[in-house]
Amino acid sequence: MSDTASIDAPLREGLVLRSTGSWYDVRSGDETVQARVRGKFRLEERDVTNPIAVGDRVTMRMGDDGTGLIVDLLPRHSKLSRRAAGRRANREHVLVANVDAAWCVQATKLPSFNPGFVDRFLVMAEAYGIPAGIIINKADLIETKEHADDLAYWHALYESLGYPVLLVSAEHGEGIEDFRAHLEGKTSVVAGPSGVGKSTLLNAVEPHLALRTGEVSQKTRKGKHTTTFAELLPIAGGYVADTPGIREYGIWDMEPEELSGYFVEMPPYLDDCKFSPCTHDHEPGCAVKEAVENDEITPERYLSYLNILASLQGEDVGR
Numbered sequence: 001m002s003d004t005a006s007i008d009a010p011l012r013e014g015l016v017l018r019s020t021g022s023w024y025d026v027r028s029g030d031e032t033v034q035a036r037v038r039g040k041f042r043l044e045e046r047d048v049t050n051p052i053a054v055g056d057r058v059t060m061r062m063g064d065d066g067t068g069l070i071v072d073l074l075p076r077h078s079k080l081s082r083r084a085a086g087r088r089a090n091r092e093h094v095l096v097a098n099v100d101a102a103w104c105v106q107a108t109k110l111p112s113f114n115p116g117f118v119d120r121f122l123v124m125a126e127a128y129g130i131p132a133g134i135i136i137n138k139a140d141l142i143e144t145k146e147h148a149d150d151l152a153y154w155h156a157l158y159e160s161l162g163y164p165v166l167l168v169s170a171e172h173g174e175g176i177e178d179f180r181a182h183l184e185g186k187t188s189v190v191a192g193p194s195g196v197g198k199s200t201l202l203n204a205v206e207p208h209l210a211l212r213t214g215e216v217s218q219k220t221r222k223g224k225h226t227t228t229f230a231e232l233l234p235i236a237g238g239y240v241a242d243t244p245g246i247r248e249y250g251i252w253d254m255e256p257e258e259l260s261g262y263f264v265e266m267p268p269y270l271d272d273c274k275f276s277p278c279t280h281d282h283e284p285g286c287a288v289k290e291a292v293e294n295d296e297i298t299p300e301r302y303l304s305y306l307n308i309l310a311s312l313q314g315e316d317v318g319r
């Protein structure tokens, strides 16, 4: 169609499901419309490489040929983004807009439960203001009491912090109905290391998705659902974005002083540190360190805090 859809052409609202460069798949009513944006759309937002992202709600002006011209972007309530690639690296690339929930998937083993990954993920979710939860998949692979106790420790720790934790087996169907209920009617992000069973899990909830499973490596895999653009897949009356690794939307624009605010157990202590700002790693009279010593904050979470802090401070040097 031309960029000159007539000014009195009908307007339609829709949800962006997919972006393929210049065209967008927009879900509107019970059909999916192909739509474009005008070249100069929202050019004022110079710090963003993509003014319209998957998950956005937009208004389109419909052309005679049934395609749409996106004329307005409705306000977002949340988003996940990453740093743009290449020479535009100081810009933001929005991966998914209007995310209602973020699930971090881990496995009981193969690969083993990785609390460092979980904590990075939770910090990211807190920073973006998105409710988060944890899925521990491959429950069927728990064989020893020691292994079960170890996982029960993490399960209880994250639940005590207020995050829902679901122990499931995508392969055997255990816990899948519970997960489905959490997805119902929402736009959710499901992320986690390669091999934990994300695709198997989504297939278990919605078999018609037929996502490929058991791939060897993120880098070499090719296929419909492996582009760097997230895609919203219909699931359980809502949508899920099956995104690649967590590094794709890491915590790239965070100041080191902000970090403790995103470890949900830390804020109650932050006013009591002797120094302000306090990084809670070397300062004397630090209330966070005191809370660790008093077993009010776990050493594992504090270690994750220090690891993420170091990576943020490292990134600072380059800016």
Ligand SMILES: Nc1nc2c(ncn2[C@@H]2O[C@H](COP(=O)(O)OP(=O)(O)O)[C@@H](O)[C@H]2O)c(=O)[nH]1
Residues within 6 Å of the ligand: 137, 138, 139, 140, 141, 168, 169, 170, 171, 172, 192, 193, 194, 195, 196, 197, 198, 199, 200, 201, 212, 213, 214, 215
């Ligand atoms: N034993 C067991 N294996 C699983 C389970 N879920 C997934 N797998 C296997 O784990 C491997 C990776 O699964 P996949 O869904 O591709 O992981 P993804 O990389 O996170 O998408 C595959 O060989 C799956 O068959 C489960 O609940 N139990």
Ligand SMILES: [Mg+2]
Residues within 6 Å of the ligand: 198, 199, 200, 212, 213, 214
């Ligand atoms: Mg997968």
Ligand SMILES: [Zn+2]
Residues within 6 Å of the ligand: 273, 274, 278, 279, 280, 281, 283, 285, 286, 287, 288, 289
């Ligand atoms: Zn402190």
